[in-house]
Amino acid sequence: MTTPILQFGTSRFLQAHADLFVSEALTRGEAIGPITIVQTTRSGERSKRLTALAAQEGFPVRIRGLKDGEVIDETRRITSVKKALSIHDDWAETARIFSGEARAVISNTGDAGFDIGAEADEMPEGAPESFPGKLTKLLLGRFETGGAALTILPAELISRNGDALKGIVLRLAARWRLPQSFLDWLESEVIFSNTLVDRIVSEPIEPAGAVAEPYALWAIETRPGQILPCLHPDIVTAPDISSYERLKLFILNLGHTAMTEKWLASDLPRDMVVRDLLARPDYLDFLERLYAEEIIPGFAIRGMRDEAEAYARQTIERFRNPFLDHRLSDIAQNHLEKIRRRAGGFLDWTGVHAPTLENMIQTAA
Numbered sequence: 001m002t003t004p005i006l007q008f009g010t011s012r013f014l015q016a017h018a019d020l021f022v023s024e025a026l027t028r029g030e031a032i033g034p035i036t037i038v039q040t041t042r043s044g045e046r047s048k049r050l051t052a053l054a055a056q057e058g059f060p061v062r063i064r065g066l067k068d069g070e071v072i073d074e075t076r077r078i079t080s081v082k083k084a085l086s087i088h089d090d091w092a093e094t095a096r097i098f099s100g101e102a103r104a105v106i107s108n109t110g111d112a113g114f115d116i117g118a119e120a121d122e123m124p125e126g127a128p129e130s131f132p133g134k135l136t137k138l139l140l141g142r143f144e145t146g147g148a149a150l151t152i153l154p155a156e157l158i159s160r161n162g163d164a165l166k167g168i169v170l171r172l173a174a175r176w177r178l179p180q181s182f183l184d185w186l187e188s189e190v191i192f193s194n195t196l197v198d199r200i201v202s203e204p205i206e207p208a209g210a211v212a213e214p215y216a217l218w219a220i221e222t223r224p225g226q227i228l229p230c231l232h233p234d235i236v237t238a239p240d241i242s243s244y245e246r247l248k249l250f251i252l253n254l255g256h257t258a259m260t261e262k263w264l265a266s267d268l269p270r271d272m273v274v275r276d277l278l279a280r281p282d283y284l285d286f287l288e289r290l291y292a293e294e295i296i297p298g299f300a301i302r303g304m305r306d307e308a309e310a311y312a313r314q315t316i317e318r319f320r321n322p323f324l325d326h327r328l329s330d331i332a333q334n335h336l337e338k339i340r341r342r343a344g345g346f347l348d349w350t351g352v353h354a355p356t357l358e359n360m361i362q363t364a365a
Contacts, residue, residue, distance in 0.1 A: 006108060033103075052207040055325075060209040107154045152190065211323070251295060256331050344361055
């Protein structure tokens with residue numbers, strides 16, 4: 001069976017996001033085909049996961065949380081994955097599928113996924129060390145065997161991730177002195193799409209599967225000739241996805257940071273989770289007032305009042321998820337940098353007077 005979707009990364013996030021979307025779309029005839037998953041690390045402990053991901057009966061994704069005030073607790077069986085490979089053990093098969101079968105490539109390779117610091121100045125014989133190195137070599141192989149058009153959809157949490165990944169591939173191509181004809185082909189036939197993913201995937205199910213919230217978003221910036229893996233209600237396409245990035249950063253992420261700032265200054269228990277705070281009327285009122293009086297007016301200045309009001313309502317419901325143990329101590333990591341990026345970024349973008357956020361910036365200074 002051919003697999004026109006090639007996925008780099010075995011994370012529980014991708015299992016509950018892209019793999020679930022494609023599985024559901026296949027049942028409606030709205031996907032380009034099934035998936036081959038490729039493990040990009042050398043972790044031997046994930047071998048059982050690879051077997052389970054490609055099992056004929058599929059793997060479970062449990063959706064738990066609130067949606068429109070209703071409690072959701074259901075399990076879906078994901079059957080979109082037909083092959084699961086290790087890039088180091090199965091390099092030749094990965095290269096064959098990449099060159100001959102793949103039409104869309106998805107990646108989510110972790111925080112260090114785009115780091116090329118360990119790459120040599122010469123392209124190695126086998127698999128390069130970094131994910132961008134591996135991708136560059138695979139792209140060269142595709143070019144040399146015919147060069148059919150390809151769409152790459154990175155899901156790493158980096159702003160304009162498609163542009164970032166393309167820039168890294170071009171730097172590696174220059175470092176490895178790859179031919180100009182290959183660079184020309186990259187420009188004309190390979191689309192690096194900017195994307196934004198938004199879903200809380202709270203825990204794994206062993207050996208494969210995950211627990212996730214009901215809310216999900218995959219925003220994909222449209223490009224001429226782009227090939228999407230599937231159609232799905234939780235996939236949105238737009239010529240510019242920056243509005244979705246700002247909603248997530250300045251409502252969901254900034255809401256987390258503002259609550260954490262208030263919690264850190266309190267004498268409340270240090271093992272609290274987000275829903276514990278929102279069960280307290282004073283914290284719920286704090287968050288609702290922050291959104292209504294400071295954040296939504298900023299979005300309104302930018303012509304996004306309706307979108308911000310809707311997303312803020314969804315965000316509060318997501319924060320109150322009775323099944324999600326999202327520890328404030330985890331959110332508090334790198335807290336000062338988060339204040340600068342989230343509160344400071346919002347004030348720079350909108351120019352509004354927002355006392356709570358301004359006080360946070362003064363604290364972080």
